[in-house]
Amino acid sequence: MCGGAGTRFWPFSRESRPKQFIDFFGTGQTLLQMTADRVRRLVPEENVILITNEQYAETVREQLPGISPEHILLEPARRDTAPAVLWAAHHIAARNPEASFVTLPSDHVILRETDFQEALRRGFEFVEKADRLLALGLPASYPNTSYSYIQKGDPVDQNSHLSYIKTIAEKPGKEMAEIFVRSGEFLWNAGIYLWKAKSVISAFNKDVPEMASRFDVSPDLYRGDAEMGFIADVYPKTSSLPVEYAILDRAANSYVLEANLGWSDLSTWNALHAISPKNKEGNVTQNCRSLLYDCQHCIVAAEGKKVVVVSGLKDYIVADTDNALLICPIEAEQRIRNIVNDIRERFGPEFT
Amino acid sequence: MCGGAGTRFWPFSRESRPKQFIDFFGTGQTLLQMTADRVRRLVPEENVILITNEQYAETVREQLPGISPEHILLEPARRDTAPAVLWAAHHIAARNPEASFVTLPSDHVILRETDFQEALRRGFEFVEKADRLLALGLPASYPNTSYSYIQKGDPVDQNSHLSYIKTIAEKPGKEMAEIFVRSGEFLWNAGIYLWKAKSVISAFNKDVPEMASRFDVSPDLYRGDAEMGFIADVYPKTSSLPVEYAILDRAANSYVLEANLGWSDLSTWNALHAISPKNKEGNVTQNCRSLLYDCQHCIVAAEGKKVVVVSGLKDYIVADTDNALLICPIEAEQRIRNIVNDIRERFGPEFT
Numbered sequence: 186m187c188g189g190a191g192t193r194f195w196p197f198s199r200e201s202r203p204k205q206f207i208d209f210f211g212t213g214q215t216l217l218q219m220t221a222d223r224v225r226r227l228v229p230e231e232n233v234i235l236i237t238n239e240q241y242a243e244t245v246r247e248q249l250p251g252i253s254p255e256h257i258l259l260e261p262a263r264r265d266t267a268p269a270v271l272w273a274a275h276h277i278a279a280r281n282p283e284a285s286f287v288t289l290p291s292d293h294v295i296l297r298e299t300d301f302q303e304a305l306r307r308g309f310e311f312v313e314k315a316d317r318l319l320a321l322g323l324p325a326s327y328p329n330t331s332y333s334y335i336q337k338g339d340p341v342d343q344n345s346h347l348s349y350i351k352t353i354a355e356k357p358g359k360e361m362a363e364i365f366v367r368s369g370e371f372l373w374n375a376g377i378y379l380w381k382a383k384s385v386i387s388a389f390n391k392d393v394p395e396m397a398s399r400f401d402v403s404p405d406l407y408r409g410d411a412e413m414g415f416i417a418d419v420y421p422k423t424s425s426l427p428v429e430y431a432i433l434d435r436a437a438n439s440y441v442l443e444a445n446l447g448w449s450d451l452s453t454w455n456a457l458h459a460i461s462p463k464n465k466e467g468n469v470t471q472n473c474r475s476l477l478y479d480c481q482h483c484i485v486a487a488e489g490k491k492v493v494v495v496s497g498l499k500d501y502i503v504a505d506t507d508n509a510l511l512i513c514p515i516e517a518e519q520r521i522r523n524i525v526n527d528i529r530e531r532f533g534p535e536f537t
Numbered sequence: 538m539c540g541g542a543g544t545r546f547w548p549f550s551r552e553s554r555p556k557q558f559i560d561f562f563g564t565g566q567t568l569l570q571m572t573a574d575r576v577r578r579l580v581p582e583e584n585v586i587l588i589t590n591e592q593y594a595e596t597v598r599e600q601l602p603g604i605s606p607e608h609i610l611l612e613p614a615r616r617d618t619a620p621a622v623l624w625a626a627h628h629i630a631a632r633n634p635e636a637s638f639v640t641l642p643s644d645h646v647i648l649r650e651t652d653f654q655e656a657l658r659r660g661f662e663f664v665e666k667a668d669r670l671l672a673l674g675l676p677a678s679y680p681n682t683s684y685s686y687i688q689k690g691d692p693v694d695q696n697s698h699l700s701y702i703k704t705i706a707e708k709p710g711k712e713m714a715e716i717f718v719r720s721g722e723f724l725w726n727a728g729i730y731l732w733k734a735k736s737v738i739s740a741f742n743k744d745v746p747e748m749a750s751r752f753d754v755s756p757d758l759y760r761g762d763a764e765m766g767f768i769a770d771v772y773p774k775t776s777s778l779p780v781e782y783a784i785l786d787r788a789a790n791s792y793v794l795e796a797n798l799g800w801s802d803l804s805t806w807n808a809l810h811a812i813s814p815k816n817k818e819g820n821v822t823q824n825c826r827s828l829l830y831d832c833q834h835c836i837v838a839a840e841g842k843k844v845v846v847v848s849g850l851k852d853y854i855v856a857d858t859d860n861a862l863l864i865c866p867i868e869a870e871q872r873i874r875n876i877v878n879d880i881r882e883r884f885g886p887e888f889t
Contacts, residue, residue, distance in 0.1 A: 196844075476876065476879055476880060478876070487862065490860070491860055491861065492860060494862065494863045494880070495864045496865040496869055497866045503862075503864060505857070505862055508843055509845075509846070510839065510844070510855075512848065512850065513830075513847070513849070514848060514849050520848075524828065524848075527828055528844055531828065532826045536826075
């Protein structure tokens with residue numbers, strides 16, 4: 186899934202180039218390319234399917250030239266993840282009715298690749314055995330209020346880290362998040378799901394029948410030009426819904442596998458700061474030649490080989506690109522969305 | 538005079554491009570070009586003489602293509618202003634032994650052009666009448682500790698704002714500067730001097746005979762290739778000395794004309810801030826599309842059409858160029874020199 190359009194990393198992420206398409210860590214690979222790489226070690230490239238908004242078609246083709254054009258699914262409208270997953274399930278089932286697949290956001294970071302591979306291996310084994318929907322859950326190490334949480338129900342067995350899903354809660358308040366973490370019953374939802382294509386279709390049929398019926402057509406309509414025509418017609422008419430609420434939160438056969446993946450959704454500068462290597466004053470510097478004097482817990486990111494000198498700042502973001510510079514307290518990062526709106530109004534869309 | 542090499546406006550000023558060669562206010566003119574323009578309204582262009590370090594020869598020719606190459610005096614070594622003024626006096630006297638001239642720094646700003654022209658007119662009238670050295674002095678409006686001060690002696694007459702110079706004091710401490718300002722006897726030294734060429738030569742003969750004798754040669758040596766050869770030999774051997782201490786502070790015939798020119802030596806970011814238009818929070822923004830949220834008394838300067846967003850800073854400099862960005866408290870600006878040294882060591886001279 187690589188159709189998201191966030192602005193929270195402005196000026197690095199732009200409307201025309203959201204964060205999955207950015208070389209976030211200055212490694213030479215964008216987050217999308219890193220995610221594709223991570224998957225290609227487990228899944229042959231011809232079985233990798235991308236779903237994105239049609240405005241990013243060209244960017245996706247450029248960044249992943251090895252993916253067959255037929256496997257780049259272009260959404261004609263933004264409808265969140267439920268229709269995207271349902272479309273993908275039909276697209277896959279039309280090619281192999283018994284296939285299982287993993288659904289992955291393309292703009293997250295996973296540091297523990299071996300544990301990730303092991304989790305996928307165990308996850309596929311689990312969902313291929315029966316009609317099951319499986320989420321990966323991360324140990325909730327602190328009360329983050331911008332994550333989605335999965336409450337574990339009964340364990341599947343004693344040693345497997347597999348449990349039923351009791352409920353899914355999105356972005357709890359501060360107090361609620363603290364209760365979640367203290368209880369030990371809640372995991373962070375990584376947004377990574379494993380399932381068979383036919384289990385997905387069956388879950389939609391049961392829990393979201395109206396949406397399911399729109400997509401319930403002959404497999405021939407999930408191939409080539411027919412597929413594009415069919416989707417252009419049906420996709421804009423469907424509801425916008427996240428897949429976890431459409432099926433996982435409602436189904437009786439939904440499970441969570443607890444795994445420590447070194448995961449971050451990189452949803453905010455603070456999340457990026459948390460996961461990045463820091464100097465002894467807690468400063469993170471990316472892609473620049475930096476000199477920090479009397480700075481603490483700052484994140485300084487620039488493009489190119491720029492020299493950045495910062496003196497006397499604490500808990501600040503300094504983010505510099507070719508045509509925009511942001512200097513803002515980390516705690517004010519939720520205002521970046523408003524800032525981007527102000528910029529669009531004042532200076533025009535070329536800066537957002 | 539356009540040979541200075543300051544780094545206090547890094548990253549805007551660079552060793553290869555000190556501040557006189559920069560379009561400081563984004564008006565399309567560098568400080569040097571503005572100074573030349575200011576002078577050309579009073580002095581024919583063929584009588585404008587530039588003195589600079591030889592490393593800036595090309596820059597000067599580019600920025601002022603109308604100046605005759607013979608009138609661009611290239612210092613083969615840095616020796617402060619006394620040898621520069623003495624050379625210029627001989628260069629001028631060789632062409633017209635009775636000529637008077639005004640010596641001007643090229644990197645200052647003067648906002649009250651009409652008062653400046655009036656001061657020069659009166660100044661020339663005064664020094665052309667007799668053997669006199671004249672400085673322009675500004676009302677000392679606050680106890681600046683980085684300026685040079687001129688103490689007025691007896692007035693020349695009641696109404697002319699002309700006085701003898703009692704003494705010149707460079708960069709007083711805080712307490713001393715306060716005493717200077719309270720006394721009403723001290724003016725800021727603008728570094729602008731008027732005199733006849735022969736008065737300058739005579740003052741050097743009297744007060745700095747060793748230096749004077751080096752330059753006391755046939756007028757033929759102040760022309761064409763002979764001049765370059767002579768200077769290449771003599772200039773590096775002379776002492777380094779500021780002209781105000783070489784002659785003005787010692788001579789019995791030195792005077793000061795008080796004039797309010799709307800002058801700033803632009804020696805620091807703070808000086809630039811003081812002289813620039815501010816919004817109601819006291820912020821100054823230059824050459825950029827800026828959005829300032831909750832900022833006070835900041836100076837934000839960028840090159841090109843960059844968008845700069847700053848949130849929550851007070852008393853800060855934000856200065857952004859193509860390959861360098863500085864974010865630093867205004868009060869720490871005297872450390873910029875050290876910062877530039879650090880950068881040269883760490884990242885190389887291309888950033889300084």
